[in-house]
Amino acid sequence: MERSQIHRTSIADQVAGILRQRVLNGELRPGTPLQEIPLAEALGVSRNTMREAMRILSLEGLLKRAIHRGIAVAQLSLQDVQEIYHVRRVLEISAIHAAKSPAPELLRELRTALEQYEEAVRAHNWVRAVTHDLHFHSLMIRFLGNKRLEAFYQKTIAELRVGMVLVDRRHDHPGILIPVHRKLYQLLTAGKLKECARVLLQHLEDSEARLSMVMDNHPPAKPVRVSATRSKTG
Amino acid sequence: MERSQIHRTSIADQVAGILRQRVLNGELRPGTPLQEIPLAEALGVSRNTMREAMRILSLEGLLKRAIHRGIAVAQLSLQDVQEIYHVRRVLEISAIHAAKSPAPELLRELRTALEQYEEAVRAHNWVRAVTHDLHFHSLMIRFLGNKRLEAFYQKTIAELRVGMVLVDRRHDHPGILIPVHRKLYQLLTAGKLKECARVLLQHLEDSEARLSMVMDNHPPAKPVRVSATRSKTG
DNA sequence: CGTGTTGAAGTGTTCAACACTTGACAGATT
DNA sequence: AATCTGTCAAGTGTTGAACACTTCAACACG
Numbered sequence: 001m002e003r004s005q006i007h008r009t010s011i012a013d014q015v016a017g018i019l020r021q022r023v024l025n026g027e028l029r030p031g032t033p034l035q036e037i038p039l040a041e042a043l044g045v046s047r048n049t050m051r052e053a054m055r056i057l058s059l060e061g062l063l064k065r066a067i068h069r070g071i072a073v074a075q076l077s078l079q080d081v082q083e084i085y086h087v088r089r090v091l092e093i094s095a096i097h098a099a100k101s102p103a104p105e106l107l108r109e110l111r112t113a114l115e116q117y118e119e120a121v122r123a124h125n126w127v128r129a130v131t132h133d134l135h136f137h138s139l140m141i142r143f144l145g146n147k148r149l150e151a152f153y154q155k156t157i158a159e160l161r162v163g164m165v166l167v168d169r170r171h172d173h174p175g176i177l178i179p180v181h182r183k184l185y186q187l188l189t190a191g192k193l194k195e196c197a198r199v200l201l202q203h204l205e206d207s208e209a210r211l212s213m214v215m216d217n218h219p220p221a222k223p224v225r226v227s228a229t230r231s232k233t234g
Numbered sequence: 235m236e237r238s239q240i241h242r243t244s245i246a247d248q249v250a251g252i253l254r255q256r257v258l259n260g261e262l263r264p265g266t267p268l269q270e271i272p273l274a275e276a277l278g279v280s281r282n283t284m285r286e287a288m289r290i291l292s293l294e295g296l297l298k299r300a301i302h303r304g305i306a307v308a309q310l311s312l313q314d315v316q317e318i319y320h321v322r323r324v325l326e327i328s329a330i331h332a333a334k335s336p337a338p339e340l341l342r343e344l345r346t347a348l349e350q351y352e353e354a355v356r357a358h359n360w361v362r363a364v365t366h367d368l369h370f371h372s373l374m375i376r377f378l379g380n381k382r383l384e385a386f387y388q389k390t391i392a393e394l395r396v397g398m399v400l401v402d403r404r405h406d407h408p409g410i411l412i413p414v415h416r417k418l419y420q421l422l423t424a425g426k427l428k429e430c431a432r433v434l435l436q437h438l439e440d441s442e443a444r445l446s447m448v449m450d451n452h453p454p455a456k457p458v459r460v461s462a463t464r465s466k467t468g
Numbered sequence: 469c470g471t472g473t474t475g476a477a478g479t480g481t482t483c484a485a486c487a488c489t490t491g492a493c494a495g496a497t498t
Numbered sequence: 499a500a501t502c503t504g505t506c507a508a509g510t511g512t513t514g515a516a517c518a519c520t521t522c523a524a525c526a527c528g
Contacts, residue, residue, distance in 0.1 A: 010301060010480065036510070046482045048282055051511090052289055059293045067244060068489045068510055083380050090328050090383070146317050149324070152386050244511065270479070280513045285480090302479055302520045473526075480519075488511075497502070 012052035015045055019053060023062050023073055024161050026127070030075040034063065061159050076163030078212055084160045085208040089201065091153050092140055096197045099143040099188060107189060110139050114185050118178055130164055136181060140188075164211070177203075246286035249279055253287060257296050257307055258392060260361070260399030264309040268297065295393050310397030312446055318394045319442040323435060325387050326374055330431045333377040333422055341423060344373050348419055352412055364398055370415060374422075398445070411437075 009017075022028045040050035054071050057063040065071045076084075117132035134157050141153045180203045187196035243251075256262045274284035288305055291297045299305045310318075351366035368391050375387045414437045421430035 008301060012480085035508095048483090049481060052286065055286060055289055056293065059290065067242060069491095070509070083382050086378070086380050087382055090324065090378075094324050094328075144320070144324075146320050148317050148321055148390060156382060246511085269477095282514090283512060303522095304478070469528105471526100471528080474524085476522090476524100478519105478521085480517100482517080483515090484513100485515105486511100486513080488509105490507105490509085492506090492508105494505085495503090498500085 011045055012049050012056070015043055015049060015053035016056040018043065019057055020060075020062060020158075023057070024158060028073050030073050030162055032073045034071045034073070036071075060155055062162060074159065074162055076159065076215070078215060080159070081163065081208060081212055081215065084156055085204055087153070087156045088137070089204050091144070091149060092137060092200055092204065093197050095140045095143040096188070096193055096200060098145070099140075099193060099196075100191075102143060102188065106139065106142055110136060110185055110188070113139055114181055117181060121178060130161065133177065133181070134161065140184075163215070177207075245279055246283050246290070249277055249283060249287035250290040252277065253291055254294075254296060254392075257291070258395050258399075262307050263399065264307050264396055266307045268305045268307070270305075294389055296396060308393065308396055310393065310449070312449060314393070315397065315442060315446055315449065318390055319438055321387075321390045322371070323438050325378070325383060326371060326434055326438065327431050329374045329377040330422070330427055330434060332379070333374075333427060333430075334425075336377060336422065340373065340376055344370060344419055344422070347373055348415055351415060355412060361399075364395065367411065367415070368395065374418075397449070411441075 019028070019034075028034070034054065036047050036050050036054070040047045043050070045053075054063060054065070058065045058071060062074055063071050064074045113132050113136040117129060117136060120126075120128035120132055138150075138154065138157065141150050144150070180199065183199055184196060184203070187193075187199060253262070253268075262268070268288065270281050270284050270288070274281045277284070279287075288297060288299070292299045292305060296308055297305050298308045347366050347370040351363060351370060354360075354362035354366055372384075372388060372391065375384050378384070414433065417433055418430060418437070421427075421433060
């Protein structure tokens, strides 16, 4: 094992990080049951440590735990999507209104995120595009200058992303969002906050509608049920 | 509460609940270090279970964990208070604006909370008063009809409450808040949301100022670290 | 007087075991 | 044949003990 870096984080936290990454990347898809012992062995940690990691992620909302029935990757319902976009509206609009005299560095970061987003879209890399799209919005939240609100927003966005990996694969035109984001950025730098908020609101509503529609066409794979599978060698 | 539902919660969750209660009641005061083994034995659970419970509470923000240094009840800084009141402003104001056609039952609950609050104030029971005060505000959040926002608000309020138990003891006139709360209720039922939001904003700012002031006079005790004995100087 | 050393205390992690739930199957029952 | 019921394996919940690692403070040493 490489110890070049000083590990100031516990193993449980690191394991949680690894699993979080896998869930957000879509490597572990919604509904996937996670068993403690196999996963612990796969990552070379003890069962207790794995349990701690899973506890972290289930408190974050990325995993759902049913007592004595196991843990599975969370699945978004349409109602969840509604709630999450509601959260986004409340926080992002507040953030825009708080951007009266934005920090120049933050604006630079926003511009960078915007460019990376556009680049990913041009490359038809939808996963990367989603990443930078959400990063753009996360940066806006920083206008609030409030760690708690930022953390909550991140957590909420992470839940949303779990749901989005389901529909990524060949979502037709994510490119249509480029003008909107660019406009948001322009209005922000111009200090036209009211109009910016208006555009943002419309953007969020469109985005929610699009996701809801796609989710309606892709009904959730399987119920949360985790059952023992007896593999027959066919 | 009804006991009709059977023990469907794990022991770790129950232990977390017990500790949460103790922290919120002020039984465990901010800065108090919590040791795993003694606490586990005191509650009759294993160390691992206690660790899971503590993990839950530290993710909720009620406990602070420093790796290899132990866990202690969280201590609010003035900046924390600022942040928390910022959160409250954002969420509560949003909630008021969402109360265009409030559910009658919710209004009833608000009225009940208001009355219990006033009663506690008249009885000079500050702890109970804080409880019902915060309950009143929590009920307002329900106008949003969003479980995630409610949960986040609850978590944030809990943090605030940890800080408030420090200053309770003889804070003399919490009674001055009665008219404000009553006014909020009246404006809500009358549908005068704009004015209600205005009054609420003022109320929150007053409340924050008062708490900040009191905290300035009651500097927090030393953090987790046990003060060294530096008895003799040359 | 500063600096390493030592040791105790406490957390982080692992391991092995047992209790309890759940879900599914086989046999009994109708 | 369909349904009920007892049994059983798998998996989670919980426990207890053990060991590794970090921190802190007292102590020995130059």
